[in-house]
Amino acid sequence: MSFYTSLNGLKNAQTELSVIANNLANAETTGFKKSRINFADIVSGTASSNPKLVKGIGSAVQSIDQNFSLGPTQQTGAALDLAINGEGFFTKVSPVTGKTFYTRNGNFGMDGAGYITDVQGNRLQVLPVDANGNVTSSTPQDAQAPATNGAGAELMSVTVKADGAMIAAYADGTVTELGKVALASFVSPPGLLQIGNQDWQATGISGPASYGQPGAARFGTMLSGSLEQSNVDIAEEMVGLITAQRYFQANAKAIDTATQLSQTIINLRT
Template sequence: MSFFTSLSGMKNAEIDLRVIAHNIANAETAGFKKSSAQFSDLVASGSATDPRRTAGIGATVSAITQDFALGPLEQTGRSLDLAVDGDGFFALANPFSGDLSFTRNGNFRLTATGEMQDANGNSLQAFPVDAAGLPTSAVPGDVIVPLTNGAGSALANVTINGRGIINAAYADGTAEPVGQIALATFAAPNGLRAIGQTKWQASGDSGAPQFGNPGLGNYGEMISGALERSNVDLAEEMVSLLTAQRNFQANARAIDTATQISQTVLNLRQ
């Protein structure tokens, strides 16, 4: 039984190493959130078992949790780079299926047709606004910036303020609000399903997204010209890496010791 107990410890240490390696690999990924492996013990017991003689049969992974703490903000000076100083997520729509995903990576670009998208072609979601910049609907949609205004002047610049209002400035000196970026929060963000590319999808564990305006409640204020960096602490990860390595070695040594004891017993029987 000691063989299987130590084997479970080696498997857990290997999973821990994989999680730590994933964190370290994404230390420079904008909007990345680190994860940590949680473990629980396994006990072989029943109603007739003497609790004073229950040795246990090893450990297992109980959960791999995500840490959504705010990462450091890096100034880029680019107007379409956005960071959220709060709990909100940017909402993105897949251009083919319309499925929503959520991210903390605010690196956006303007396409030739005036759409605001991420690097993978997903459309940023925003509330439509009137001429005064006030939302006219609580249902967000794709952001489309007109490339010319009513007078035929070409688009000169796009700026976004702390309330998430997207303003389009034109060559004739006029400007008009295009939309207000919609931020999403979740009742249980740890239940979000990671789908890669620093994006998540809502699940039954996370609850449905609750959309709101930047600057209100816990949605967070919009910061233009900045990106949120990964919240991975490399020093902390290196310590965890050494600990996981020692755990793996200790369990391997326990298997080696059990092998030697078994061999000794077999030799005695001979």
Template sequence: MSFYTSLSGLKNAQTGLSVTANNIANAETLGFKKSRTLFSDLVVGDSPKMQQGIGSTVQSITQNFGMGPIEQTGGALDMAITGDGFFAVKNPATSDVSYTRNGAFTVDDSGFVKDGSGNRLQIFTPTQNPATDLPVDCQLPSQSTPPVTTPPTPASPFAGVSVGLDGSVKVSYADGTNETIGSVALATFPAVDGLKQTGSSNWVASGVSGAAEYGLPGSTSLGSVKSGSIERSNVDITEELVGLITMQRYFQANAKAIDTATQISQTVLNLRT
């Protein structure tokens, strides 16, 4: 029995080491959220006075969505959320929507604001109601011609873009005029820790997290958008290294227990011979 008890501890330690190693590996990944491993004990026996522990198991691997450090970049389309919420980004090929805290956005040849994987940032246009409407792709005007709007904007080349704390996306033209084309859409969830990781600092909704609830930055429980900044990983290297040492000792202790049980078994066998 002691072999299997200690073996469960070895397997748990291996899982804990993998989670810690993944945290360390993503210490420089923008918008990354660290995870931790939670264990629970295993017991057998019906009588409260005769119950025996038979090891442990991994109860869950939970994500910590605490805010990471904010780094100033100066880029107009670099955005950080100071508070709760996620940027919504849509895959143009599949229309699948993901959610991220990585606000390092750029513009493609068609004027769409996208992340590093080509997913398009979602915004609410001035005519939309965030309480009832779904956000749409954020597209900046062409470098040579202004967008078609009502009323029409002056026939002047596109000059630049800026994003306000309230998420408003404002484009400016060479003649000095400007126009607000929409506001960045932020999403929140009934159970954030139920989001499913998909890689690239992206998450998707699951049955545990519940459906996304959209809103404007600064409204209700949503944070503000800080342009010219990005959110770094919330991994604390010092904390993870201490956790790495703890898991290593946990592994060594269980391995030692197996070694001791082996020696006892060998001694018993020698007595019989």
């Protein structure tokens, strides 16, 4: 029994090492959120067992939780590099599949058709506004800057204000508000499904997304010309790495000791 108990410990230690290694590998990944592993004990007993004789038979991985604490902000100077100074996620839609993704990575640019996109081509979503800049609908839409305005003047630049207003400036000096950056919130963010590229998708655990504009409710303001960096603390992860290594070594030693005991019993002579 001790072999299997320690074997569970070895597998759990290997999983913990994998989680820590992934955190360290993404210490410089923009918008990355670190993970933490939680263990649960396993016991051998039934409802009729004497509670004073119930013994543990190892542990199991209970969950791998994501930590959505804010990471440090780095200034880049690029107008379409965005960071959220608070809670929420940027919302993106794939023009190919129509799937919706959520991210804290605000590294955006503009494609040839004027859409504001990430490096994969997913389109940033904004909330539509009226002529006075008031949000008219809670349903997000693609952020797109027309190449020319009604007077035929060419697009010069697109900037984003602290309240999420996306402003397109044209050669004739006119400006047009394209909408306000749509921020998504969830009842349970740790329930979001990681799909890579610092993107998440909603699940039944996270609940559906509810949308708002920067500065409203619990949403923070928008920082233009900045990017949120990974929230991985390298010193903390290194301490966890040492602890996980000792955990692995201790379980390996327990297996070695059990092997020696078994060998001693087998070698007994009558």
